[in-house]
Amino acid sequence: MQFDVCVIGGCGHVGLPLALCFANEGRRVAGFDVNSDAVAAVAGGQMPFQEEGGEESLSAALASGNLRICDDPEVISSARDIILTIGTPVDRHLNPSFAAIQAAVEDYLPYFRNGQLLVLRSTVYPGTSERVYNVIRSEGPQMFVAFCPERIAQGQAIRETYQMPQIVSAFSDEGMARARELFEVFGGGIIELAPLEAELCKLFTNSYRYIKFAVANQFYAIANDHGVDYYRLREAITKDYPRASDLPSAGFAAGPCLFKDTMQLGSFYNNSFFLGHAAMLINEGLPGYIVGCLRRSLPLREMTVGILGMAFKADSDDARDSLAYKLRKILELECKEVVTTDPYVSDERLLPLEEVVERSDLLIVGAPHSVYREVDLQDQEVVDIWNCFGRGGLICP
Numbered sequence: 001m002q003f004d005v006c007v008i009g010g011c012g013h014v015g016l017p018l019a020l021c022f023a024n025e026g027r028r029v030a031g032f033d034v035n036s037d038a039v040a041a042v043a044g045g046q047m048p049f050q051e052e053g054g055e056e057s058l059s060a061a062l063a064s065g066n067l068r069i070c071d072d073p074e075v076i077s078s079a080r081d082i083i084l085t086i087g088t089p090v091d092r093h094l095n096p097s098f099a100a101i102q103a104a105v106e107d108y109l110p111y112f113r114n115g116q117l118l119v120l121r122s123t124v125y126p127g128t129s130e131r132v133y134n135v136i137r138s139e140g141p142q143m144f145v146a147f148c149p150e151r152i153a154q155g156q157a158i159r160e161t162y163q164m165p166q167i168v169s170a171f172s173d174e175g176m177a178r179a180r181e182l183f184e185v186f187g188g189g190i191i192e193l194a195p196l197e198a199e200l201c202k203l204f205t206n207s208y209r210y211i212k213f214a215v216a217n218q219f220y221a222i223a224n225d226h227g228v229d230y231y232r233l234r235e236a237i238t239k240d241y242p243r244a245s246d247l248p249s250a251g252f253a254a255g256p257c258l259f260k261d262t263m264q265l266g267s268f269y270n271n272s273f274f275l276g277h278a279a280m281l282i283n284e285g286l287p288g289y290i291v292g293c294l295r296r297s298l299p300l301r302e303m304t305v306g307i308l309g310m311a312f313k314a315d316s317d318d319a320r321d322s323l324a325y326k327l328r329k330i331l332e333l334e335c336k337e338v339v340t341t342d343p344y345v346s347d348e349r350l351l352p353l354e355e356v357v358e359r360s361d362l363l364i365v366g367a368p369h370s371v372y373r374e375v376d377l378q379d380q381e382v383v384d385i386w387n388c389f390g391r392g393g394l395i396c397p
């Protein structure tokens with residue numbers, strides 16, 4: 001075998017850091033991706049997105065000769081282990097779609113070989129691993145199928161890959177042993193589960209986080225509606241009180257994972273995952289809640305409103321499913337003008353920070369990037385639901 005590992009989706013937010021970690025542990029890695037632009041960038045030594053330690057890790061992996069990035073599926077055949085990391089979005093009815101994984105497995109079936117291990121690393125609708133296993137068993141070669149969910153926080157994948165235990169699951173003892181052997185290299189420990197258990201673990205993890213953010217956002221709205229600053233309460237609740245120390249700050253809970261994975265779990269539980277759906281209403285409703293508060297106390301139609309930060313979370317360049325865009329859309333219906341800025345996101349509508357600050361009658365933080373803490377706002381009115389400026393989180397106090 002020419003490669004130890006082939007990562008399918010090898011230029012993605014999950015696939016690339018994982019490929020880099022394996023390559024820098026001395027594994028011979030093929031990163032295969034259908035996005036030719038990303039392949040050209042990564043092969044040329046350029047990270048296609050922000051990742052802590054990413055540039056150094058990519059340089060080291062390329063210099064070692066252990067990493068080959070390409071858009072040729074032939075590399076799949078020459079790897080001992082294959083890891084599938086492609087996106088698994090929900091459809092427009094918020095139901096999971098098996099189509100992407102199914103299409104990838106069917107497309108690459110001709111490249112699979114006897115004795116290979118196929119690891120599903122994407123977050124999947126429960127039962128997907130078994131469906132893939134059945135497809136391989138009936139139409140593919142004699143290979144092993146495993147489901148080993150990715151649990152990193154986007155942007156910190158390289159560091160976290162070494163810090164967290166890896167959950168592994170498979171359909172046979174030999175498949176489990178292969179999956180264990182593959183991931184043991186990172187040294188964070190291994191947790192063995194059955195495939196359905198591992199699938200549910202991953203969805204429970206993301207839904208739990210999403211619900212925690214919704215709790216904070218609901219508390220924020222209750223306090224704000226009564227003229228109380230949530231951050232004074234949060235400080236009081238969490239100070240030297242370990243049982244509540246994980247109460248999050250308020251803020252937009254968005255991005256490509258938490259929302260869609262909560263919806264996947266809702267769909268799996270026959271749309272009776274009431275907590276998950278309630279969390280969705282609270283989190284997705286937050287931009288509308290902010291605008292509703294502003295509408296009651298300010299002449300929005302005469303105002304230029306600026307949004308600071310369009311990424312889905314702090315210090316990230318990823319605007320996928322960002323609620324700052326939902327906020328912009330709602331404001332555009334209500335205000336004279338909306339101007340937006342972000343130091344990391346690529347979007348031709350964005351303006352320099354200074355221009356947005358200068359032109360805006362009111363600023364709203366859309367993503368609490370650390371650089372904003374340095375901005376001199378003087379007396380400018382700011383809606384800051386994260387309290388990133390440390391002035392509290394009240395809307396129109």
Ligand SMILES: NC(=O)c1ccc[n+]([C@@H]2O[C@H](COP(=O)([O-])OP(=O)(O)OC[C@H]3O[C@@H](n4cnc5c(N)ncnc54)[C@H](O)[C@@H]3O)[C@@H](O)[C@H]2O)c1
Nearest residue numbers: 009011012013014033034035085086087088122123150154
């Ligand atoms: N982003 C995260 O922080 C994160 C964390 C944990 C789990 N996940 C899960 O991991 C999966 C991937 O998420 P992501 O954020 O890395 O997505 P992504 O869009 O950043 O990466 C997916 C990559 O796969 C490539 N791709 C798509 N179809 C392909 C195909 N048929 N063959 C080869 N390459 C293909 C794309 O070009 C892209 O580079 C999702 O299931 C997601 O829920 C993501």
